[in-house]
Amino acid sequence: MDIILIAAITIDGYIARRSDEVITWSKDLKLFKKQTMGYPVIMGSNTEKTLAVELDGREKIIVHRNDKPEKILGELNTEKCFLIGGGMTYAKFAPFLTHMYITPHPIVLGKGIQLFSNLIEELPLKFLRKITVNKTDGIFQFQYKVIR
Numbered sequence: 001m002d003i004i005l006i007a008a009i010t011i012d013g014y015i016a017r018r019s020d021e022v023i024t025w026s027k028d029l030k031l032f033k034k035q036t037m038g039y040p041v042i043m044g045s046n047t048e049k050t051l052a053v054e055l056d057g058r059e060k061i062i063v064h065r066n067d068k069p070e071k072i073l074g075e076l077n078t079e080k081c082f083l084i085g086g087g088m089t090y091a092k093f094a095p096f097l098t099h100m101y102i103t104p105h106p107i108v109l110g111k112g113i114q115l116f117s118n119l120i121e122e123l124p125l126k127f128l129r130k131i132t133v134n135k136t137d138g139i140f141q142f143q144y145k146v147i148r
């Protein structure tokens with residue numbers, strides 16, 4: 001099963017200003033919808049509270065602090081699932097990721113929630129492809145495979 005991290009990040013590597021921020025600066029929601037439609041989406045409880053869009057057509061799996069990633073992933077019967085945030089949840093599932101879809105946005109926050117709130121190991125990546133989101137604004141999604 002492909003376990004795909006998908007995130008909009010700032011140029012300095014943040015995904016939000018605060019854990020309760022509703023993200024309004026992300027410009028790749030159309031692509032996010034297209035890519036995740038029909039697949040389970042896994043998110044932390046903070047992210048669920050800040051969702052700016054309805055995730056219709058996708059099974060929503062909400063992760064809490066005592067949940068074990070192995071168990072959540074082991075119960076899925078799908079060719080792929082998406083890990084949609086936030087920083088604590090990306091970090092929790094980091095050892096299981098197979099792919100990362102990252103869209104850098106032209107904004108610098110200086111501080112905030114990092115893509116991985118608490119990453120304990122390096123993740124070597126192989127570049128797969130680049131998807132154009134908005135050429136004029138310089139917004140592209142970069143897709144990587146995690147090398148194990």
Ligand SMILES: NC(=O)c1ccc[n+]([C@@H]2O[C@H](COP(=O)([O-])OP(=O)(O)OC[C@H]3O[C@@H](n4cnc5c(N)ncnc54)[C@H](OP(=O)(O)O)[C@@H]3O)[C@@H](O)[C@H]2O)c1
Pocket residue numbers: 006007008009014015016017018019020021022023026043044045046047048050051063064065066084085086087088089090113117
């Ligand atoms: N830019 C993007 O692409 C993007 C994507 C997704 C989210 N976001 C943003 O990211 C932010 C949320 O990220 P987040 O990292 O704060 O939260 P999160 O990963 O969405 O959810 C927090 C997770 O950590 C657990 N947790 C909370 N306190 C903990 C503790 N002391 N020890 C261990 N686990 C704990 C929670 O469990 P409990 O339920 O048990 O508390 C929950 O599973 C929001 O602002 C959201 O808008 C941005």
